[in-house]
Amino acid sequence: MVSITINGREIKTDQEDITLLQLARSEGIGIPTLCFHKALLPYGACRLCVVEVTGGQNTKIVNSCAYPVREDGISVQTNTPKLKQIRKNILEFLLARCPEIDMVKKMASGLGVKEKRLPEKSLPEDQTEECILCGLCVRVCGEVIGKEAISFVHRGAEREVAAPFYSQSKDCVGCTACHFVCPTGAIKVKESGNKRFISPWNTEITLVTCEMCGISFAPENSGEYLQAKLGLPAEWLKLCPQCRRKVAAETMGKYDFTSRNVILKK
Amino acid sequence: MTVDLEKVNSIIEKYRDDREAFIALLQDISAEYRYLPEEVIRYVSEEIEVPVSRLFSLATFYTSFRLEPRGEHEVQVCMGTACHVRGAPRMLDKVTQKLNIKPGETTEDKRFTVETVNCVGACALGPLLVYDGKYYGKLTQWKIEKLLEGSNDEDDQSS
Numbered sequence: 143m144v145s146i147t148i149n150g151r152e153i154k155t156d157q158e159d160i161t162l163l164q165l166a167r168s169e170g171i172g173i174p175t176l177c178f179h180k181a182l183l184p185y186g187a188c189r190l191c192v193v194e195v196t197g198g199q200n201t202k203i204v205n206s207c208a209y210p211v212r213e214d215g216i217s218v219q220t221n222t223p224k225l226k227q228i229r230k231n232i233l234e235f236l237l238a239r240c241p242e243i244d245m246v247k248k249m250a251s252g253l254g255v256k257e258k259r260l261p262e263k264s265l266p267e268d269q270t271e272e273c274i275l276c277g278l279c280v281r282v283c284g285e286v287i288g289k290e291a292i293s294f295v296h297r298g299a300e301r302e303v304a305a306p307f308y309s310q311s312k313d314c315v316g317c318t319a320c321h322f323v324c325p326t327g328a329i330k331v332k333e334s335g336n337k338r339f340i341s342p343w344n345t346e347i348t349l350v351t352c353e354m355c356g357i358s359f360a361p362e363n364s365g366e367y368l369q370a371k372l373g374l375p376a377e378w379l380k381l382c383p384q385c386r387r388k389v390a391a392e393t394m395g396k397y398d399f400t401s402r403n404v405i406l407k408k
Numbered sequence: 409m410t411v412d413l414e415k416v417n418s419i420i421e422k423y424r425d426d427r428e429a430f431i432a433l434l435q436d437i438s439a440e441y442r443y444l445p446e447e448v449i450r451y452v453s454e455e456i457e458v459p460v461s462r463l464f465s466l467a468t469f470y471t472s473f474r475l476e477p478r479g480e481h482e483v484q485v486c487m488g489t490a491c492h493v494r495g496a497p498r499m500l501d502k503v504t505q506k507l508n509i510k511p512g513e514t515t516e517d518k519r520f521t522v523e524t525v526n527c528v529g530a531c532a533l534g535p536l537l538v539y540d541g542k543y544y545g546k547l548t549q550w551k552i553e554k555l556l557e558g559s560n561d562e563d564d565q566s567s
């Protein structure tokens with residue numbers, strides 16, 4: 143059992159390996175994050191989740207998403223002027239990188255960034271930077287899907303996420319998990335006919351069609367892989383989400399919800 | 409361009425027991441072909457069962473790895489601080505004008521590849537360039553002229 147205080151409130155936990163961020167959030171204390179996702183391992187890239195940890199005489203600034211709660215008696219502050227300033231600075235950089243992204247703009251103004259102090263990233267006329275390099279897409283692909291179809295490439299100012307050799311990745315299963323976790327909407331998925339296009343990765347995936355309504359919905363070649371990996375039900379490969387819902391509703395319709403005991407109607 | 413995969417096999421064999429030595433492996437491949445051919449990277453990824461994305465990430469991270477074939481001769485002009493103040497930008501201009509390419513490019517006849525590097529640890533000799541691994545210090549435009557015309561007599565070589 144470890145007992146710490148967060149913003150003056152005493153909190154106890156006996157969960158091993160719980161991080162400061164998780165503990166704070168479970169107590170309803172908000173800490174902003176960008177590169178954290180509860181399905182993924184802590185990454186510690188965005189530094190937005192910084193908090194001040196005081197143990198004995200020393201106060202240090204740590205990123206709460208990757209800081210395990212182990213020492214008894216530490217006191218944590220999540221919103222001191224210093225921390226606010228750090229977060230503001232980070233958002234200023236992100237804003238300079240991605241001035242067009244709503245989510246970044248909102249977050250920046252929410253943290254009190256009023257004016258743009260830094261020059262914007264220069265890009266060719268018709269391009270805007272949408273990626274903040276949080277690495278969520280790369281990590282979800284590797285950690286959850288188990289594929290590593292995309293990765294960070296180049297470094298420094300040229301760093302970006304891409305599929306190998308900027309061409310269709312043979313490891314991509316077309317699950318669009320990357321699109322799902324992306325906080326800025328940088329990853330675009332388009333579907334037309336039985337094709338799915340994931341634009342930044344130059345990837346095109348063929349889809350299977352629903353047995354009931356004929357709509358194309360799930361990736362063709364990797365359906366089985368995803369189904370096993372993610373523990374999806376068998377119908378996942380046969381019916382599209384709408385039809386699955388319809389079937390579920392019909393099955394449910396056979397139950398009598400008016401009685402407390404659920405009885406199957408004949 | 410098709411490449412001979414025989415050589416790759418022996419390199420892969422060398423690192424059989426050291427599954428984490430991707431960088432060393434890529435270095436050996438790069439030494440063999442003088443760049444990292446895409447087919448080779450893809451082949452290696454299959455053989456050692458490592459996602460291509462990981463190898464591609466490494467290959468693009470380190471500037472010593474190239475994904476494009478190199479010219480016959482490699483010219484690296486030092487742009488480090490010491491060389492810079494001693495006139496490296498003018499030396500670079502000379503080289504690029506002479507060969508009519510930009511840094512990072514290879515001449516059309518595939519004879520020269522020009523690159524900039526940041527300090528090769530011979531600052532006292534600046535401005536300096538490395539020609540096929542050999543250091544040429546205390547550069548002048550005239551020395552560059554001679555060097556690139558192929559008459560690099562021994563007197564001009566420092567280091």
Ligand code: FES
Nearest residue numbers: 186188189191207
């Ligand atoms: S959420 Fe902790 S560093 Fe990004």
Ligand code: FES
Nearest residue numbers: 486488491528530
């Ligand atoms: S700066 Fe050129 S060798 Fe050091």
